[in-house]
Amino acid sequence: MRVKIWHMILVFIAWVGLMFLPATVNQIKLNSTFDIAKSRENYFYYLMTQKPVTSIILILLFCGVVIGILRKWRMTKYFAFSFMVLYIYDMFLNLVLSRIFVGVSLKVALSKETFEGLWRTFGLGFFLVSLVGIVFSILLFVYTISDGKKQKR
Numbered sequence: 001m002r003v004k005i006w007h008m009i010l011v012f013i014a015w016v017g018l019m020f021l022p023a024t025v026n027q028i029k030l031n032s033t034f035d036i037a038k039s040r041e042n043y044f045y046y047l048m049t050q051k052p053v054t055s056i057i058l059i060l061l062f063c064g065v066v067i068g069i070l071r072k073w074r075m076t077k078y079f080a081f082s083f084m085v086l087y088i089y090d091m092f093l094n095l096v097l098s099r100i101f102v103g104v105s106l107k108v109a110l111s112k113e114t115f116e117g118l119w120r121t122f123g124l125g126f127f128l129v130s131l132v133g134i135v136f137s138i139l140l141f142v143y144t145i146s147d148g149k150k151q152k153r
Helices: 005-018 027-033 043-050 052-071 076-098 112-152
Strands: 022-025 040-042
Touching: 005 112, 022 043, 022 112, 040 043, 040 112, 043 052, 043 112, 052 076, 052 112, 076 112
Parallel strands: none
Antiparallel strands: 022 040
């Protein structure tokens, strides 16, 4: 698979643009209004209030990848791999899996009601941002791998 730089730029712009959609719930607003629809916030709120340390690490890793691509560093692929794993696990899988209660049978954990609860809590915005972010992180990693192979030739 050959990834071009414009593929990554296009997906990155879509990813940042989707971050403005309502993607999480502001607990303070929820406590005062008791309505999930009125207490929605965008993904930037989620990044800065619920995952600030992970967000800073992701920004630093992304800057390392961009600088590494521009300077043709050999370790860029490791930064890209770290970015991909951290984003996929901590920003998506950890959050979704933490909503499934401990000690619940697998049948109940994978039931329709569990996924309806996740959908109502996070909404379309969260899942779109997560999906496009996962695609971007995979494209970035594949690009750094293919760029490293070009340098060896």
